[in-house]
Amino acid sequence: MLDDRKLAILRAIVEDYVSTNEPVGSKALAERHALGVSPATVRNDMAVLEEQGYITQPHTSAGRIPTDKGYRLFVDRLSTIKPLSTPERRAIETFLNGAYDLDDVVSRTVRLLAQLTRQVAVVQYPSLIRSSVRHIELVPVAAGRLLLILITDTGRVEQRLVETHPELTDESVAQLRALLNACLDGRSFGEVPLAVADLPERVPAEDRPVAVAVLSVLLETLVERNEEKIVFAGAANLALGDFSKGLRDVLEALEEQVVLMRLLGEAGDPATLTVRIGAENQLEGLHSASVVAAGYGMDGQALARLGVLGPTRMDYPGTMGAVRAVARYVGQILAGS
Amino acid sequence: MLDDRKLAILRAIVEDYVSTNEPVGSKALAERHALGVSPATVRNDMAVLEEQGYITQPHTSAGRIPTDKGYRLFVDRLSTIKPLSTPERRAIETFLNGAYDLDDVVSRTVRLLAQLTRQVAVVQYPSLIRSSVRHIELVPVAAGRLLLILITDTGRVEQRLVETHPELTDESVAQLRALLNACLDGRSFGEVPLAVADLPERVPAEDRPVAVAVLSVLLETLVERNEEKIVFAGAANLALGDFSKGLRDVLEALEEQVVLMRLLGEAGDPATLTVRIGAENQLEGLHSASVVAAGYGMDGQALARLGVLGPTRMDYPGTMGAVRAVARYVGQILAGS
């Protein structure tokens, strides 16, 4: 259906359009890329490509621009992921190695990715589900209030307030803490619910309500507040791009956690890049945007996802290279700390 | 120099221009506001106001718009802060009362403020300097690594990794923890450096390096990473406003923590609102932006600041009302938790 030359032409159209942001015509194409055929031939091929829906013209008698379908074909079959340059790799290393904190890793990552791709970067906090409990701390902060602190082996620290009754003694708290740590130390999060099931029965009757309250908050932390945290950076890059009109929609989407989650998509194999182009994004208002995302994590298990949001007219090979490199490196950092 | 009528005219110009976004002319002014004088008189007064630099015309034979100086006079002498409506107050209450966490309070506040003012909201995390130590926790997370957790009486939790030597025993850690808590429990942050000065001498010689390492991280946390955390929300509102051109600059400024800090200004009396108009902002690129900021905190002590960034052409009375109300309410929430 599409012979090699037509594919080459499509590739050339995508590349030229991405770099110039102007519809590309047959003549310029035949000149700039050594296709070995005349503009007229290119025109014929372009007519076919248009008929098949890979390219379109903004208006009669203008050059062609790729459609979503055209970009899709380009990404799937016509391009190879561009590895980062050595200076870029070095920048990633030095920048991420300076982090001293999970928060810091994430915030550095998102800024780094935004700078590298000159687009909007989105990073999801590592999921707790694959982590295990390193330590649990219970601290009375006021009459009737306990602070529950949960430390994971990935270095993440979660904190939640628990309301209890005011007469709780310090010994009861210490006992409960000891019990919790005995039950949970080293347990993976998946095992937690089972491991604590009989815990209320193992405390003195008068402390039972407290134990129940603490456990319910603990389970809530594990389950509900689990992977909702997402940050983004590089919104300023939107102002450069093609989002003259839809900018408001895009900015709005970025401020909605839920939308960001949907944007990055389901966690999959960390090594695989997901590319969603234009209308492939479900969301109204992101129809002229593309998302390049990847899972990251350790031991080949994806803990969370990160990615980049940009205009459909995007340097896919370069962006994919950057996303992949950053995802890998963050995985290493997490595994090493 | 400026009689009452001229002031009334200036006020009318500001109000009309803010609501319509169009230069306001003498005729429309005389009609819409019951000034009791003819357009010609208004013109004369406007000429004076222009000569004094309070208003200007975008081009000859257009209406007048306020200058920064005009807005300044308006804010200082011609307007009163507009209290929020009861539904708005109720919205603040219900929205902020649902927070269960310092992070949550801050993130809810910033979104609330953005929604209320339809502008960009900026909120600084409460400073640690007025807080006191509720509890210190030391948890070994890996060979040679301790996690230092610092809980303040405002409910804030700070965490930092400390590198130590691998042979550290659990007893040493427990001892150090006990010592730290004995020294610091209930101390205000200002007192901490003095209180821990002689601590290394009170531990066994072999644990001294660890103690020193922990202390240096602790002091660093108190001093350096103190008030740097700032969040913003509502960037989408920029796309509505007058920032057609400078939008990129503004977005860039918002992503720089340091810039945001400067934007909110020095902490002052929590009850006072700071308004910085147009070029009063030092930053290049924010010359057509205004900032309305206030301190918030408890016991009449400002812990941090929050505010709103918008176009110079802004509804100052309304924005000031919202900022003040939110600042007060956040203070209450913090004091109550």
Next chain:
DNA sequence: ACTTGGCACTCGTAGACTGGGAGTGCCAAG
């Protein structure tokens, strides 16, 4: 059967021109 050059046609863009209108500044009279 595919490729090529030629050619007429389309259509968006930029520049020039124009009329209308809003608003001003000034002046002389009240």
Next chain:
DNA sequence: CTTGGCACTCCCAGTCTACGAGTGCCAAGT
């Protein structure tokens, strides 16, 4: 000091035109 009148300025929106890039199609060449 205020007011109505009036000439003047200048932006804005609309129309028109010339231009040029690019296309589609056709007939001739390989």
